[in-house]
Amino acid sequence: MSQITFTLLVSAVIFSVGAAGVLLRRNPLVQFMSIELMLNAVNLALISFAGSMGTAEGQIFVLMVLTVAAAEAVVGLGIIVAMFRKRNRIDVDDIRSMDG
Amino acid sequence: MDFPLVSLIIFWPLLGALLLIALPKVAARSLFWLSVFWSVVEFGLSVGLLITFADGTKTGFHWNEKLEWLKALGMNYQVGVDSISAWLIVLTTFVTMIAMFSSSGVQGRPRLYWAWILVLETGILGVFAATNLLNFYVFWEVMIIPAYFLIGQWGVTDQRVKSALRFVLYTLAGSLLMLLAMLALAFLTVPAGGAPTLDLMVLRTRISGLDSTTQAWLFLAFAAAFAVKVPLFPFQAWQPDAYADAPTPVTMILSGVMSKTGAYGFLRFGILLFPATSRDFAPLICTLALISIIYGAVAALGQRDLKRLLAYSSLSHTGFIVLGIFALNEQGVNGAVLQMVNHGITTPALFLALAALSNRTGTTEIAFMSNLESRMPRLGALFLILSLASMGLPGLNQFAGEFLIIGGAWDASPIYAIVAVVGVVLAAWYAMRMFQSVWHGPKLAQEPPNRNKALDMQPIELAVFVPIVLLIVLLGLAPSLVTGVFDATVRDWLNSGIAIASGR
Amino acid sequence: MEQVVLLILGVLAVASALGVVLMPNAVYSAMMLLLNLLSLAILFLLLHAQFMFAAQLVIYAGAILVLFLFVVTLLNPEGEFIFRDKKRLQRAGAISFGLFLAALLIGAFIAAFGKVQPNFPDSSGAAGSYGSVEAFGIALFTQFLLPFELTSLVLLVALIGAVVLGKRK
Amino acid sequence: MAEAIGLVVLFPLLGFLAIALLGQMISQKGAAILACAAVGLAFLAALVALAGSRDLLHSNVWQYTWIQAGNWKVSFGLYADPLSTFMALIVTGVGFLIHVYSIGYMTDAQGNPEHDYRRFFAYMNLFVFTMLLLVCSNNLLFLLVGWGGVGLSSFLLIGFYKDKPSAVAAARKALVTNTIGDVGLLLGIFVIIINSPQADPLNLANIGALTGSSRDLAAILLIIAAVAKSAQLPLHAWLPDAMEGPTPVSALIHAATMVTAGVYLITRCHNLFAYSDVALVIIPLIGAASALFAATCALVQTDIKRVLAYSTMSQLGYMFMAAGVGAYEAAMFHLLTHAFFKALLFLTAGSVIHSLDGEQDMRKMGGLAKKIPMTRNLFLVGALAISGILPLSGFFSKEAILGTFPLFGADNLPNWSLGNASFVILGWVGIIVAFMTAFYMFRAFFLVFYGPKSDLHPHKTPNVMQIPLYVLAVLAVVGGFLYVPGAYNLLEKYFEPIRAPFLDGQPQHWLSINTDGLELTKLIAAVGVAILGIFVAYGIYGTRTKPIPVRAYQGFQAFLFNGWYLDKMYDLLIASPVRWLARLLTKEADKDVAEALDWGFGGSVWFGSKLLRKTETGYVRNYALGILVGVVAILLYVTVVAIQR
Amino acid sequence: MLLGNILNQTKIDPKALEDLGKIEWGALWPAWIVTGGILLVLMSDLVIPKNRREVLAWLTIATLVAAMVSAFLLMDNKAVAFQGMVAADDLSRFMSVLIFGAGALAALTSSDYFSRIGVEARSEYYALLLATTAGMWLISVSLNLMVFFVSLEIFSLSLYILSGFLPRSVRSHEAGFKYFLLSSFATAFMLYGMALIFGITKSTTYSKILAYLQTNKISGDTGILILVGLALLLVGFSFKISAVPFHMWTPDVYEGAPTPVTALMAVGTKAAIVAGFLRLFTGALDPIREQWQPIIFVLAILTMLVGNILAVTQNNVKRLLAYSSVGQAGYLLAGIAVDNPLARQGVLFYIASYTVMTLGAFAVVIALEGPRSEGQELRYFNGLARSHPWLAATMAVCLLSLGGIPPTAGFFGKALVFGSAMQAGGWYIALALVGILTSVIAVFYYFRIVVHMYMGGEPSARHVPGKPALSLGFVLLVTGIGTLLLGFLSGYAFDWAQQAAAVIMAR
Numbered sequence A: 001m002s003q004i005t006f007t008l009l010v011s012a013v014i015f016s017v018g019a020a021g022v023l024l025r026r027n028p029l030v031q032f033m034s035i036e037l038m039l040n041a042v043n044l045a046l047i048s049f050a051g052s053m054g055t056a057e058g059q060i061f062v063l064m065v066l067t068v069a070a071a072e073a074v075v076g077l078g079i080i081v082a083m084f085r086k087r088n089r090i091d092v093d094d095i096r097s098m099d100g
Numbered sequence B: 001m002d003f004p005l006v007s008l009i010i011f012w013p014l015l016g017a018l019l020l021i022a023l024p025k026v027a028a029r030s031l032f033w034l035s036v037f038w039s040v041v042e043f044g045l046s047v048g049l050l051i052t053f054a055d056g057t058k059t060g061f062h063w064n065e066k067l068e069w070l071k072a073l074g075m076n077y078q079v080g081v082d083s084i085s086a087w088l089i090v091l092t093t094f095v096t097m098i099a100m101f102s103s104s105g106v107q108g109r110p111r112l113y114w115a116w117i118l119v120l121e122t123g124i125l126g127v128f129a130a131t132n133l134l135n136f137y138v139f140w141e142v143m144i145i146p147a148y149f150l151i152g153q154w155g156v157t158d159q160r161v162k163s164a165l166r167f168v169l170y171t172l173a174g175s176l177l178m179l180l181a182m183l184a185l186a187f188l189t190v191p192a193g194g195a196p197t198l199d200l201m202v203l204r205t206r207i208s209g210l211d212s213t214t215q216a217w218l219f220l221a222f223a224a225a226f227a228v229k230v231p232l233f234p235f236q237a238w239q240p241d242a243y244a245d246a247p248t249p250v251t252m253i254l255s256g257v258m259s260k261t262g263a264y265g266f267l268r269f270g271i272l273l274f275p276a277t278s279r280d281f282a283p284l285i286c287t288l289a290l291i292s293i294i295y296g297a298v299a300a301l302g303q304r305d306l307k308r309l310l311a312y313s314s315l316s317h318t319g320f321i322v323l324g325i326f327a328l329n330e331q332g333v334n335g336a337v338l339q340m341v342n343h344g345i346t347t348p349a350l351f352l353a354l355a356a357l358s359n360r361t362g363t364t365e366i367a368f369m370s371n372l373e374s375r376m377p378r379l380g381a382l383f384l385i386l387s388l389a390s391m392g393l394p395g396l397n398q399f400a401g402e403f404l405i406i407g408g409a410w411d412a413s414p415i416y417a418i419v420a421v422v423g424v425v426l427a428a429w430y431a432m433r434m435f436q437s438v439w440h441g442p443k444l445a446q447e448p449p450n451r452n453k454a455l456d457m458q459p460i461e462l463a464v465f466v467p468i469v470l471l472i473v474l475l476g477l478a479p480s481l482v483t484g485v486f487d488a489t490v491r492d493w494l495n496s497g498i499a500i501a502s503g504r
Numbered sequence C: 001m002e003q004v005v006l007l008i009l010g011v012l013a014v015a016s017a018l019g020v021v022l023m024p025n026a027v028y029s030a031m032m033l034l035l036n037l038l039s040l041a042i043l044f045l046l047l048h049a050q051f052m053f054a055a056q057l058v059i060y061a062g063a064i065l066v067l068f069l070f071v072v073t074l075l076n077p078e079g080e081f082i083f084r085d086k087k088r089l090q091r092a093g094a095i096s097f098g099l100f101l102a103a104l105l106i107g108a109f110i111a112a113f114g115k116v117q118p119n120f121p122d123s124s125g126a127a128g129s130y131g132s133v134e135a136f137g138i139a140l141f142t143q144f145l146l147p148f149e150l151t152s153l154v155l156l157v158a159l160i161g162a163v164v165l166g167k168r169k
Numbered sequence D: 001m002a003e004a005i006g007l008v009v010l011f012p013l014l015g016f017l018a019i020a021l022l023g024q025m026i027s028q029k030g031a032a033i034l035a036c037a038a039v040g041l042a043f044l045a046a047l048v049a050l051a052g053s054r055d056l057l058h059s060n061v062w063q064y065t066w067i068q069a070g071n072w073k074v075s076f077g078l079y080a081d082p083l084s085t086f087m088a089l090i091v092t093g094v095g096f097l098i099h100v101y102s103i104g105y106m107t108d109a110q111g112n113p114e115h116d117y118r119r120f121f122a123y124m125n126l127f128v129f130t131m132l133l134l135v136c137s138n139n140l141l142f143l144l145v146g147w148g149g150v151g152l153s154s155f156l157l158i159g160f161y162k163d164k165p166s167a168v169a170a171a172r173k174a175l176v177t178n179t180i181g182d183v184g185l186l187l188g189i190f191v192i193i194i195n196s197p198q199a200d201p202l203n204l205a206n207i208g209a210l211t212g213s214s215r216d217l218a219a220i221l222l223i224i225a226a227v228a229k230s231a232q233l234p235l236h237a238w239l240p241d242a243m244e245g246p247t248p249v250s251a252l253i254h255a256a257t258m259v260t261a262g263v264y265l266i267t268r269c270h271n272l273f274a275y276s277d278v279a280l281v282i283i284p285l286i287g288a289a290s291a292l293f294a295a296t297c298a299l300v301q302t303d304i305k306r307v308l309a310y311s312t313m314s315q316l317g318y319m320f321m322a323a324g325v326g327a328y329e330a331a332m333f334h335l336l337t338h339a340f341f342k343a344l345l346f347l348t349a350g351s352v353i354h355s356l357d358g359e360q361d362m363r364k365m366g367g368l369a370k371k372i373p374m375t376r377n378l379f380l381v382g383a384l385a386i387s388g389i390l391p392l393s394g395f396f397s398k399e400a401i402l403g404t405f406p407l408f409g410a411d412n413l414p415n416w417s418l419g420n421a422s423f424v425i426l427g428w429v430g431i432i433v434a435f436m437t438a439f440y441m442f443r444a445f446f447l448v449f450y451g452p453k454s455d456l457h458p459h460k461t462p463n464v465m466q467i468p469l470y471v472l473a474v475l476a477v478v479g480g481f482l483y484v485p486g487a488y489n490l491l492e493k494y495f496e497p498i499r500a501p502f503l504d505g506q507p508q509h510w511l512s513i514n515t516d517g518l519e520l521t522k523l524i525a526a527v528g529v530a531i532l533g534i535f536v537a538y539g540i541y542g543t544r545t546k547p548i549p550v551r552a553y554q555g556f557q558a559f560l561f562n563g564w565y566l567d568k569m570y571d572l573l574i575a576s577p578v579r580w581l582a583r584l585l586t587k588e589a590d591k592d593v594a595e596a597l598d599w600g601f602g603g604s605v606w607f608g609s610k611l612l613r614k615t616e617t618g619y620v621r622n623y624a625l626g627i628l629v630g631v632v633a634i635l636l637y638v639t640v641v642a643i644q645r
Numbered sequence E: 001m002l003l004g005n006i007l008n009q010t011k012i013d014p015k016a017l018e019d020l021g022k023i024e025w026g027a028l029w030p031a032w033i034v035t036g037g038i039l040l041v042l043m044s045d046l047v048i049p050k051n052r053r054e055v056l057a058w059l060t061i062a063t064l065v066a067a068m069v070s071a072f073l074l075m076d077n078k079a080v081a082f083q084g085m086v087a088a089d090d091l092s093r094f095m096s097v098l099i100f101g102a103g104a105l106a107a108l109t110s111s112d113y114f115s116r117i118g119v120e121a122r123s124e125y126y127a128l129l130l131a132t133t134a135g136m137w138l139i140s141v142s143l144n145l146m147v148f149f150v151s152l153e154i155f156s157l158s159l160y161i162l163s164g165f166l167p168r169s170v171r172s173h174e175a176g177f178k179y180f181l182l183s184s185f186a187t188a189f190m191l192y193g194m195a196l197i198f199g200i201t202k203s204t205t206y207s208k209i210l211a212y213l214q215t216n217k218i219s220g221d222t223g224i225l226i227l228v229g230l231a232l233l234l235v236g237f238s239f240k241i242s243a244v245p246f247h248m249w250t251p252d253v254y255e256g257a258p259t260p261v262t263a264l265m266a267v268g269t270k271a272a273i274v275a276g277f278l279r280l281f282t283g284a285l286d287p288i289r290e291q292w293q294p295i296i297f298v299l300a301i302l303t304m305l306v307g308n309i310l311a312v313t314q315n316n317v318k319r320l321l322a323y324s325s326v327g328q329a330g331y332l333l334a335g336i337a338v339d340n341p342l343a344r345q346g347v348l349f350y351i352a353s354y355t356v357m358t359l360g361a362f363a364v365v366i367a368l369e370g371p372r373s374e375g376q377e378l379r380y381f382n383g384l385a386r387s388h389p390w391l392a393a394t395m396a397v398c399l400l401s402l403g404g405i406p407p408t409a410g411f412f413g414k415a416l417v418f419g420s421a422m423q424a425g426g427w428y429i430a431l432a433l434v435g436i437l438t439s440v441i442a443v444f445y446y447f448r449i450v451v452h453m454y455m456g457g458e459p460s461a462r463h464v465p466g467k468p469a470l471s472l473g474f475v476l477l478v479t480g481i482g483t484l485l486l487g488f489l490s491g492y493a494f495d496w497a498q499q500a501a502a503v504i505m506a507r
Helices: A003-024 A028-053 A057-084 B005-022 B028-051 B083-101 B110-129 B133-154 B160-188 B200-209 B212-229 B239-245 B248-272 B275-302 B306-325 B330-361 B377-391 B397-412 B414-439 B459-477 B480-502 C002-022 C026-046 C050-075 C088-113 C133-141 C145-167 D004-025 D028-052 D082-107 D117-136 D140-158 D165-195 D212-229 D238-244 D247-256 D258-268 D277-298 D304-324 D328-355 D373-387 D393-404 D421-449 D463-482 D492-503 D520-542 D555-561 D563-613 D620-644 E002-010 E014-020 E025-047 E054-073 E090-117 E123-141 E145-163 E170-201 E206-216 E223-241 E249-256 E259-284 E286-312 E317-338 E341-368 E389-403 E409-424 E428-455 E470-488 E490-501
Strands: B062-070 B075-081 D060-069 D072-079 E078-081 E086-088
Touching: A003 A028, A003 C002, A003 C026, A003 C088, A003 D620, A003 E170, A028 A057, A028 C002, A028 C026, A028 C050, A028 E170, A057 C050, A057 C133, A057 C145, A057 E145, A057 E170, B005 B028, B005 B062, B005 B075, B005 B083, B005 B110, B028 B083, B028 B110, B062 B133, B062 E409, B062 E490, B075 B083, B075 B110, B075 B133, B083 B110, B083 B248, B083 B330, B083 B459, B083 B480, B110 B133, B110 B248, B133 B160, B133 B248, B133 E409, B133 E428, B160 B212, B160 B239, B160 E409, B160 E428, B200 B248, B200 B480, B212 B248, B212 B275, B239 B248, B239 B306, B248 B275, B248 B306, B248 B330, B248 B480, B275 B306, B275 B397, B275 B414, B275 B480, B275 D563, B306 B330, B306 B397, B306 B414, B330 B377, B330 B397, B330 B459, B330 B480, B330 D060, B377 B397, B377 B414, B377 B459, B377 D004, B397 B414, B397 B459, B397 D060, B397 D140, B397 D165, B414 D165, B459 B480, B480 D060, C002 C026, C026 C050, C050 C133, C088 D620, C088 E223, C133 C145, C145 E025, C145 E123, C145 E145, D004 D028, D004 D060, D004 D072, D004 D082, D004 D117, D028 D082, D028 D117, D060 D140, D072 D140, D082 D117, D082 D247, D082 D258, D082 D328, D082 D463, D082 D492, D117 D140, D117 D247, D117 D258, D140 D165, D140 D212, D140 D238, D140 D247, D140 D258, D165 D212, D165 D238, D212 D258, D212 D277, D238 D247, D238 D304, D247 D258, D247 D304, D247 D328, D258 D304, D258 D328, D277 D304, D277 D421, D277 D555, D277 D563, D304 D328, D304 D393, D304 D421, D328 D373, D328 D393, D328 D463, D328 D492, D373 D393, D373 D421, D373 D463, D373 D520, D393 D421, D393 D463, D393 D520, D421 D520, D555 D563, D563 E286, D563 E428, D620 E170, D620 E223, D620 E286, E025 E054, E025 E078, E025 E086, E025 E090, E025 E123, E054 E090, E054 E123, E086 E090, E086 E123, E090 E123, E090 E259, E090 E341, E090 E470, E090 E490, E123 E145, E123 E259, E145 E170, E145 E259, E170 E206, E170 E223, E170 E249, E206 E259, E206 E286, E223 E259, E223 E286, E223 E317, E249 E259, E249 E317, E259 E286, E259 E317, E259 E341, E286 E317, E286 E428, E317 E341, E317 E409, E317 E428, E341 E389, E341 E409, E341 E470, E341 E490, E389 E409, E389 E428, E389 E470, E409 E428, E409 E470, E409 E490, E470 E490
Parallel strands: none
Antiparallel strands: B062 B075, D060 D072, E078 E086
16 A cells, blocks of 8 residues: 555545534534544645645645635634624524524 | 518517506506407408418418527527418407407406406417417417416406416426427437428428337327317316306407417327328327317216306317317318317307306306396397307308318218217207206296396497307308318318328 | 554544544544644655645644634533434434445545555655745746635635624624 | 299298397287298298299209318208208198197287297297208208208207296207207218219219218118107107197197108108118118007007107108108108198197197096087097098008008018018008007097096187198198099109109119009008097097096006106116216316326425425534435445446 | 746746746736725725715626626637636636626615615625625636636635625524535535546646546546546535535525525526536536536436425525525536537526526515515515516516526526437436426426415515615616516527537537
């Protein structure tokens, strides 16, 4: 097993764990963290591929992901804070004024 | 290019509708007369169109117009009239005129009502004039919308909204299949390196290149749309409710001309477009038509409500028309077209007479009416004449059509004719049951609640009905006035159809 | 040697990822996320992506995670234990489909690279300058100028968003 | 001159239109006079036409194209040959007398304002018009117009007492049954038009041009028409019921003219029937069966008009028998005399009923001879005529028919598919029916005019009713001398069209038309049984002292009284199932099919929608799970695809 | 100079670099104009007095119109620009009209909307609106996965905030939150897919991906990774276009978001993603079409069915329209699944007509809305034809068009899409069949609204919507007439769509 294969497998596992985390956790913050895990897995995959390719493209992609993740964190956390600041329980299952 | 007479005829009512909507606040009375005027002019125009075909020698489409619309699908705005559609156009304008004339007393937003009727007229006329398949489809659907609003908004029972919606959905389900068939047709018939076309006459020559299975599927899809519209037996569930719930002038148009659009579709896009396939499917369609004839007649026999009774009788009669078309011989087709005209006169007149009756008695239930003839002898006589015409009394208009249809059916297969005449006998039964139970019979012990206006026919009603009755007698005595116009066309069609079919 | 480090880091990354998901307290989750980020950053370094190593540390660990911790303390959520989830179906689905996803992805990778070594340049050797800051910079400002420029728009939107959300009473 | 046939048809039409359109503008009396005038003028025109058409054969007049489609071309047109004008004369002549009679009958006692007799006379004129169309048209389809028209006007007249439910029902029954006949004729027309090699296949002169099975088929279909119109088995059920109409109507339509249209049709289309073996079998059988059946039913009827109705059916059976075996002249001759004496009988019966204010039950009458002797005399003339007593008209015509059939076998009989003995049986059936005829007629006679006096007090009948009766009585007496078989034939010219095909080599399988003179044996037999019948009737009814109790019949009598329960059977087997089906469709089908579709398709969509909405829980984690499920599904698909490669 | 030094150090051929470094600003004029507009709006907020806020709306609209115009007048005409990152071709222009037009119309409705519900429309709102359109348009022109991703995030981030823009509305917040969480989740999948595709094809630029696939197809063991990448990529696309089963966010977000935002979200996102589909799937992933067509085929069928069936029982018009937009996405996907030239043209025509009619329907909803987002319920449409005949007429026209009744635009869209399916034949006919089946269902629920407007009882007394403002009236007029005109002049519109679709070089 080569190095890249290994890192790719790691990224796959982290990605899956992140995906499961979004579904499992009721705390929106942790859900968001899980999404960040998924993004990290993407980054790892990109770097793995990039490392084997010898071009900067993958790394630039990673940079884009990082930047966007940061922006998303700002907005997302802002939304979460706005949503939950007045609530006692921090639980996404309480957010359910619309359904059907 | 000729003078765009056909377009003028198609869009003149639409123009009137727009005018009606756009006019500032005017008294409803004057708006009514405006719409009547509009429909009378329209009738005049269409008669003018018919006159150009009167000598009966013109075959094929005339007054053709063509504007490119959507080339990718082979769609054009393309209209043209042959001697068959010329008659149906005149029928449409005639019935609409009568309907308009009789819709003076409409309650609630009459302006829109009249406008919708005019739009409906445009849609129906477009169907009869379109010579491009998708253009036909467009008009076909355009018919639905005004009919929907007219039934749903001005209908007479509590069920009207449901009936209207059912009408739309049933029709749509059928016609969407037709749309698919049209689209498939456009692409399947593209010659190598050519562009798709849905021009009826071009397509007709191209279609023989398709294998028979494909043609069969396409034909069935077309038939679905038409069978719903006519309606034919298993697809009739929308019809009694829609006819019964619509306001009477609208029922007149529905029964008088809109049901003809389905038959016309069978005629033009069934047997003209698929000469070979329609031969294959003629037994099936004829069987359905026969079931409709018997079913409609038997159901009419049991109805307690006159409007529903007429709806079922209409089902039975349109069955005859379809039977004639799929007899696939000159007698049958001639008779079918003739019957379209005849039925288009008789049935609306019956509905109109029924409206006159129910205005006076406040009901359409048979149980609440009896022995009315001594009170309103003229209306009774009118009913009698119309009932007799509707049951196909020899000498009145529907007889000639039924004669040719059943004759054509006999020529196709005696079984068809024998079953069909059972329908004729049943027609006599229910027509007379209808007539007698209302006009004869013992006096009712209990008078219906609203019978204050039990007057006989008024001059204005006579002015409407006398011409209709005269027409019924005239067409009964001289049906060649009608058939003579399109006889040559039908022959031309069938012969070329046979040529195409045998060339398969 | 390198293989061993790689292995350890990989295990660490996976374990910390699991930690993020499984830790009942959001603060612990954040800490686990930090651990995960760090292990990934070192992995980046091992993969000769020096700049990314730095960026990962600076942006993720330095900025995003701090923000997370800030919000976590702001909201101060109660502890939550996923095994007491009332929505059993959701939990079962999440776990099973998560495993399914993992299995599919792992399977795909093994199918792709398991038998044959990838036909890639040897990454353990001197991989040239691909990960270097210069090459990265040139690529970023020439060939990939547009995405880079567009990130400014992303950040602008984030800025406005922050203003909007912050203004809210 | 023959063109006057146009006027014959036109006058009643004008009369009808005038009365119908003028409506309230003319008085009831005026309408009656107008109607009589119209028919009278038509009668005069018919005389002119008759004179003009003596020597014409197949003369089409007033012809123009009616329906044209493809190679079908049907014309309107009148026929002015001797047969048509002869029939027109009967129709207008008898019709005129009955019109005149009706003035008195309808005005006087029936003072019901509901029964505005303007309407009555309009319908009567309409009837005469359509009947004239029937007999004067030159082709089958145009004949069908008249054919349908008489059905219609009969419907209208039967149902004239429109507030009487039984009359209304009877009218409907008549129309529906007649429509069966109409469609039979229609189908027959199709067979002819499709199979005929002629250019104008429907012209009455050309309809014989068929060959082979199509000829038989056409003949059968036309027989259906004739049977329905002439109330023969099995389409007879409407005729007794039709007696619900006013009595002049019964006289005109159900005795003298309309019901004979079937005989006319067969006679007219002899060039078709003459060559059809099937027709040869069917028509006489139907005729004999009907004659016998109706006679048995007439034996026990209590309503005087129903007696006459069944007797009409029975007499028509005679005509069918004759026409079926080719004795057209005999059939037509009997048609003529029957028109006279049956009209006389009906009108006399009407006169009785009229004078008794509408009472029709013979059991309640009795001993009326003293009170209305003139009426009795007239009835007696009619009864004797119908019984075939020498030298009244019925004698000659009935002898002509019976003379056709050998009673004891003969050598020169043609081969008939049923066997030659059948001819003999038919002849004996004729004799038996003759006996029954005499019996039931005189049963009626004695019941009404003799026996114990009833409580009824008849009043005098007006003159306007009496005069037509005298005229008819005279005709019933002397009518027979127009044609004395074997001696001379005043009508020969008028039967020329019928004889035409026989003049040059008659078809092999036909009985010879008996022109050789009366056979003594048959003469004795027929007149003998008639006299026997009269005496039996006298023995049973003429000498009774107690009135017959008014009660329902039992057993065999009830069986006969109810027309062998055929009517009930039809109702049970045909009408009721259709009605049941109709009710079923009304109550269940149309609504429920629509509802079922609504609930089947629409409902499943609706509930599907409700069900699917449950997936939209509002929980964001559920939504995420949905995404993950989608992801895994797609991934699974691609990996499977990839593995398969 | 600095560049020279670096070049020397890194031994890169300067000639090549010059080519690489070419900066073709002219290719993205509309984006720059919109970006400028964002800044302008933000800064003008400082000088504009509080009671003259509608000036911001007009600035926004002017910007968008300018952007639209610039696409025709200023923008270069290049198949590729910025080293193959974006395209400045007819499709870009087509999309600029749709997206900026939709943005402008949404902006036009906004001021009336905000005054109705009693919320201040601040500069940030308009700035984010502009950013949204910029992101959408950039997606539609992008020829590179990175640009695609970044553009996607531009408009997604803006929409997160816009969806939750109403300060006192719980639903609005919830919509923002749900959209944010689920969109991020789906985007992560998409990113992973992009990473895999990048990893195998060694590029993020479409043309190079295409080149790789043309030579290698999906041969070898690594082929599976391309397929996995494709699948994950499709997840992101499907999420944004709201295909089943990635549609579940749609009703909640559409319902909660401010209605103008909903309208923009409904039409703009779909337009952008359709362009993305065309450029990426039929453009770059053309060699492996046999792999993705079946997936989209199934998605299309599911989407048509589920979307339309779900809409049947809705009583909230906004939610109903949301489900209907899911159904409409199904028709778009059907066209994408067929993917022959006519299908591509048809899809573009469809999205154009969809844009107009959906905007119209939402505009009517806006015209009925009140401070606490009442007026969305179906019962408030009762008697609308009586109280506001023109409003009802516009709604009816738009609904008929959505239902595909001729001669409105929607019919021609459907006819083209179904026609392409019939042209393709085979299994694709199933798409058309399901399409007509669901069209009948769709007509049922569209007509439910019509029933309430025209045949319903008396108008609700509690809530009487005021007359729509002039700007909103203008939107209603444009969309109503546009729906009809697109039908009557569908030939011209189709020619244009044909021109736009011609840039996609595929089978």
